[in-house]
Each structure stands twice: as C-alpha cells, then as structure tokens.
Amino acid sequence: MSGVAASLRSPKTETFNFGPWTITSVKGHILKSDQLERYHQELELPQLPEMVFGDNVLKIENSQGFGIEFNAFDSMKQVDAHNDPIKVAAAQKWQEARSDCEFINKVVxxxxxxxxxxxxxxxxxxxxVSQSExxxxxxxxxxxEKxxxxxEMTLFEDELADNGSxxxxxxxxxxxxxxxxxxxxxxxxxDVLVRINDTRIFHEAGESYILREFSTREKGIPELKVEPSLYSNPTELAEHLDITVQQYERIDFPVNNAQT
Incomplete structure (x- = not known):
C-alpha cells in the first residue's frame, strides 16, 4: 500500500484539554475486515448496519482516570439480537433487499x-450512577458562550434497504x-414510525459530577402532522413526537479523587 493510500486509511485523532479533562476524538472509515470479524464473533446480530465506523471514538477522560466514551461497538451491544419489534411489510422488504447477505441466509x-x-x-x-431529580x-x-x-461524528448509519434510515x-x-x-x-x-433516543451529558467546571439525561420520543408517521420534508430532520421532528421514556441520572466521581 502506498503512503498516500495508507494515510487515507489511518484514523484522524484530535485532542483538547479542558481543565483536568482530556477529550480525544478519533475518526476513521467504515469497518475493516479484521474489525468485521470481531463484530460478528462478539455480537449476535446476523446483520450489521451498512456503515459502521469502528474507529470512531469520542473519549472524555479525567486526569484521575475516570470518564465516559462513545463508540460504535458498545452501542451495537444494546441492539436486540433476538426479537423483531416492528413486524411490518418493511421488515420483509428489508430482508429481501439483503437476500444476498451470507449472514441473513445462515440464520432464521x-x-x-x-x-x-x-x-x-x-x-x-x-x-x-444514581437516579436524580x-x-x-x-x-x-x-x-x-464561546x-x-x-x-460531531457518526457511529453507524443504515438506509434500511430504502425503507427509511x-x-x-x-x-x-x-x-x-x-x-x-x-x-x-x-x-x-x-410509512410506519419515527423514533429518537437522546442522551444528553452535561458537566460544569468545579462540580464533582456529570448529569446524564435519556429520553425516547416516537410517533407513528400516519399520526404526524408535519410536512414530509421534515421526516429526515430529527431536530425539527422531536417536538412533534411523544415522550415514552425519560430518565435523569447523576454520575458522581470517585470520592477519593473527586476533582473536576
């Protein structure tokens, strides 16, 4: 592989310091063959999204060693590998569109x-981690504020065989x-539904904790009274969806090194 080609394949890393915090952003391409093997071995999913950015990681780490990171592999662990929650015609279309996939053919x-x-x-x-008001x-x-x-980085993306995204x-x-x-x-x-799962993380300098909020919003598309042009705009759509889950958490730092 030439030097230019190799550089195109190498993930791009950027770091930023915020007080005792080091923020590391790693951005690369979609899964390589060795990464694919790991995903298929360790995850029970018979099919992965069309684009999984296995190199992409956003890591927020305190100098004392604690923190939080966001990566594609861990996010895929939370996908239900045993149940199809949306048993509609779109599911059959999705499977037909991927009928040439060896993993789909091997499992039922x-x-x-x-x-x-x-x-x-x-x-x-x-x-x-504790529940909080x-x-x-x-x-x-x-x-x-400056x-x-x-x-901003994508962890995974799929067009659902042209049945949505x-x-x-x-x-x-x-x-x-x-x-x-x-x-x-x-x-x-x-023609079925829109769903948004949001996780918000907030930390104020000088505090010894992080606030984390999680919400699920969804609504059937036939019930949505918005222009179809907004169907691909989650920011605009969110206010038109129904909240079905809402959680508030406080994440406290270790007592013996609760530094911010």
Whole structure:
C-alpha cells in the first residue's frame, strides 16, 4: 500500500484539554475486515448496519482516570439480537433487499433490523450512577458562550434497504464553563414510525459530577402532522413526537479523587 493510500486509511485523532479533562476524538472509515470479524464473533446480530465506523471514538477522560466514551461497538451491544419489534411489510422488504447477505441466509431468527439502541455511553473508572431529580439547565446552554471545541461524528448509519434510515451520531461542545454532549439515535421507518433516543451529558467546571439525561420520543408517521420534508430532520421532528421514556441520572466521581 502506498503512503498516500495508507494515510487515507489511518484514523484522524484530535485532542483538547479542558481543565483536568482530556477529550480525544478519533475518526476513521467504515469497518475493516479484521474489525468485521470481531463484530460478528462478539455480537449476535446476523446483520450489521451498512456503515459502521469502528474507529470512531469520542473519549472524555479525567486526569484521575475516570470518564465516559462513545463508540460504535458498545452501542451495537444494546441492539436486540433476538426479537423483531416492528413486524411490518418493511421488515420483509428489508430482508429481501439483503437476500444476498451470507449472514441473513445462515440464520432464521428475528432481530431488530432497525438497530434501535438505548446506548448512553461507556463509563470509565469507578463512577457512581444514581437516579436524580436534578436536570440539565437547558437555558444555561442557550446563553451565548464561546465554543472552544466542537466535534460531531457518526457511529453507524443504515438506509434500511430504502425503507427509511437509522443512525447514531454524537456531538460535543466545550465552552469556558462546561461541556455538553448529545448522543442521538434517529430512526425513520417509511410509512410506519419515527423514533429518537437522546442522551444528553452535561458537566460544569468545579462540580464533582456529570448529569446524564435519556429520553425516547416516537410517533407513528400516519399520526404526524408535519410536512414530509421534515421526516429526515430529527431536530425539527422531536417536538412533534411523544415522550415514552425519560430518565435523569447523576454520575458522581470517585470520592477519593473527586476533582473536576
């Protein structure tokens, strides 16, 4: 492989320091053959999304060794490998469109072909997670503050054999006083439903904890009173969907090194 070709295959790494935190962003291409083998061996899914970015990782690590990261492999662990939750015509179309896939031909068991995941990030170190009534102050996030670091990356994406789309995207921004992460799973099954799973992560400098919020919103497309042009715009669609799950968590740092 030439030097140019090799560089095109090499993941791009970027780091940013925020107080005692080191934020590492790694972005690469879709799964390579060796990674594919690991995914198929360790995950029970008979089929992976069309585009899985196995190199893509967003890692937020404190100098004391704890933190949180977001990666495709861990997100795929949360996909139901045993049940098909949407038994509609679109499922049959999806399977027919991928009939040449060796994995589909080898198995007959159902699985969640929409790749819905409630992944909320991978915790690192001895962090204590508890349910909380404390919520992220979204008004504070609306205050104009200089953004010192911004990242957006796709962990996986699939067009559901032209029957819709499914994607998992993580975004992060770091301001002078805090950092904020949005991890969004977006699903659209044409003529059936729209679903959004959002995980929001917020940490304010000087505090010894992170706030994490998770929500699921969905609605049947026949019930959506919006222009079809919005079906691919999760930001606009979210306010038109029904909240079915809402969780608020506080993630406390280890007591013996609770530094921010």
């Amino acid at each position: 068991k159902p699985f969640d072909w929409t790749y819905t995941t409630d992944y909320k990030g991978t915790l690192l170190g001895n962090l204590q 404390q919520k992220i102050d979204m008004e504070k996030l609306k205050v104009r 953004i010192h670091f911004y990242e 499914a994607s998992l995207i993580v975004k992060m921004r770091v301001m002078q006083s805090c950092f904020f992460v949005l991890l969004r799973f977006f699903l659209r099954v044409d």
